[in-house]
Amino acid sequence: TVSLPVYTQEEVMKHCSLDKGIWVTYNGDVYDITDFVAIHPGGNRILLAAGGALEPFWSLYAVHRQEHVQEILSGYKVGVLQAEDCKKQEAANLVDPYSTDPPRHPALIVNSLKPFNAEPPPGLLTDSYITPSALFFTRNHLPVPQVDPNKYRLKIEGLPSGTMSLTLNTLKSNFPKYTVIATIQCAGNRRSDMSKVKPVKGLNWGFAAIGNATWSGARLRDVLYHCGFGPEVAAKARHVQFEGLDCDVTGMPYGVSIPLNKALSEEGDVLLAYEMNGEELPADHGYPVRVIVPGVAGARNVKWLGKVVISEVESECHWQQNDYKGFSPGTNWDTVDYKSAPAIQELPVQSAITQPVDGSLVDRRMEEVNVKGYAWSGGGREVVRVDVSVDGGKTWHVAKLRDNGEDEFPAPSPQPGRAWAWKLWEIAIPLPEGAEVLEVVCKAVDSSYNTQPDSVPPIWNLRGVLCNAWHRVKVKVN
Numbered sequence: 001t002v003s004l005p006v007y008t009q010e011e012v013m014k015h016c017s018l019d020k021g022i023w024v025t026y027n028g029d030v031y032d033i034t035d036f037v038a039i040h041p042g043g044n045r046i047l048l049a050a051g052g053a054l055e056p057f058w059s060l061y062a063v064h065r066q067e068h069v070q071e072i073l074s075g076y077k078v079g080v081l082q083a084e085d086c087k088k089q090e091a092a093n094l095v096d097p098y099s100t101d102p103p104r105h106p107a108l109i110v111n112s113l114k115p116f117n118a119e120p121p122p123g124l125l126t127d128s129y130i131t132p133s134a135l136f137f138t139r140n141h142l143p144v145p146q147v148d149p150n151k152y153r154l155k156i157e158g159l160p161s162g163t164m165s166l167t168l169n170t171l172k173s174n175f176p177k178y179t180v181i182a183t184i185q186c187a188g189n190r191r192s193d194m195s196k197v198k199p200v201k202g203l204n205w206g207f208a209a210i211g212n213a214t215w216s217g218a219r220l221r222d223v224l225y226h227c228g229f230g231p232e233v234a235a236k237a238r239h240v241q242f243e244g245l246d247c248d249v250t251g252m253p254y255g256v257s258i259p260l261n262k263a264l265s266e267e268g269d270v271l272l273a274y275e276m277n278g279e280e281l282p283a284d285h286g287y288p289v290r291v292i293v294p295g296v297a298g299a300r301n302v303k304w305l306g307k308v309v310i311s312e313v314e315s316e317c318h319w320q321q322n323d324y325k326g327f328s329p330g331t332n333w334d335t336v337d338y339k340s341a342p343a344i345q346e347l348p349v350q351s352a353i354t355q356p357v358d359g360s361l362v363d364r365r366m367e368e369v370n371v372k373g374y375a376w377s378g379g380g381r382e383v384v385r386v387d388v389s390v391d392g393g394k395t396w397h398v399a400k401l402r403d404n405g406e407d408e409f410p411a412p413s414p415q416p417g418r419a420w421a422w423k424l425w426e427i428a429i430p431l432p433e434g435a436e437v438l439e440v441v442c443k444a445v446d447s448s449y450n451t452q453p454d455s456v457p458p459i460w461n462l463r464g465v466l467c468n469a470w471h472r473v474k475v476k477v478n
């Protein structure tokens, strides 16, 4: 083997532009990645590491903690880093941007630790109509920001009065406090069902990236009108952009937008929430303030809200423009054009089976099999029916819908178009005679008579979002 040249950090640093070449270090090795820059799936940001170490960036973007990424990198190796510089780097890498993340519940199933992404065991999900905050799924793209409630300011931009700045106390005391019970679902919920058909890119969520909570706070519309929203702005503005206080290494915050109409509508129930389930928001769920956009994909419910911008255009951020969009099963990574598809807002009708568990056993002496699950639809469309089958969809039974499971949370029948909360459902179905395997299936119907597609292939998409095919669970009878 030819021994590779040894470089100092200083030499590596000189290679930080496309004309001088782009070099980076990783784990004590030196790489010339000039030719890779143009084909990097994460785009231009790769240049941030030019002339320096990859570690601080890769610790922020967990997608790189995969074997195939290491393989790509190894193809560009040109040398090793001088021992003394290696030591310096190791010391610097000990600063972990996630070190201030909060403690989490041990029952959560972790999909990625840094950033933290986790869901509860699905069986626990239907134990209570209101999901306990500690078990509510968490979807973080970045480290949890540390926010001092006394220094917190919510900036409102795009109104005639210029930038407005509201304290936490103002939000709490100057506006009426509203409470809504709303389900939040990640657009990637059930991605693992999609990746069984063909690999997709993204966190491998099971079917518990969904939860139902009470959210309390000021209505966004009240705050906007208070800050001077009026006909002059309404004539031009079309979107409300949100920015989180969580930033990537370049200082770019998490950002998305929703249609202005949704934000202004009295029936839209969009909140600047400071409470979840009657307590201040937990750190993972957006302390001290998050947006709740009922009926809309989790991604638009911005946590650690720092800024609201009234605008003619959608958010320019990655998560609005180049992520959280749906595509044809025929679209691949060579042909995908993110500009061609609208951002996901309202989600389609969804349901899943939490009991029985896939692969479990049912005793033949039991005459019935108890089936339980959740059902929900986006856009305030109420789930009006859930059909359940134990023979793979040949025969169907109608499940009993529960608006709420506990007396403490009386959920009155929602107004039409404002059904933001899920329904839990259950049914006891007679065991079919002689059956050795049951294929338990559920599908929900919403108030617009939308229902779920029977299988994944026709809705498969490269990013694995919007997976709402019939949920199927197999159990053995013994």
Ligand code: HEM
Pocket (backbone or CB within 6 Å): 024, 033, 036, 040, 041, 042, 043, 045, 046, 047, 048, 049, 054, 057, 058, 061, 063, 064, 066, 068, 069, 072, 073, 201, 202, 323
């Ligand atoms: C995604 C390689 C540097 C940010 C990816 C993926 C690969 C890759 C293979 C796709 C992973 C997957 O989804 O399976 C590399 C290599 C790098 C490098 C070889 C260095 C030589 C960086 C740097 C940053 C970065 C320095 C940030 C400053 C991202 C992001 C994605 C990504 C945000 C996700 C893109 C998306 O899913 O939309 N990278 N990367 N990468 N990379 Fe890098």
Ligand code: MTE
Pocket (backbone or CB within 6 Å): 136, 137, 138, 139, 140, 141, 142, 184, 185, 186, 187, 243, 244, 245, 246, 254, 284, 285, 286, 297, 298, 299, 300, 301, 302, 303, 304, 305
């Ligand atoms: N807001 C900020 N600031 N940063 C984020 O990473 N993730 C979004 C959304 N809001 C995110 C965010 C996504 S994709 C989802 S699904 C929901 O938050 C998840 O909310 P939860 O973690 O409270 O369940």
Ligand code: MO
Pocket (backbone or CB within 6 Å): 139, 185, 186, 187, 188, 298, 299
């Ligand atoms: Mo999400």
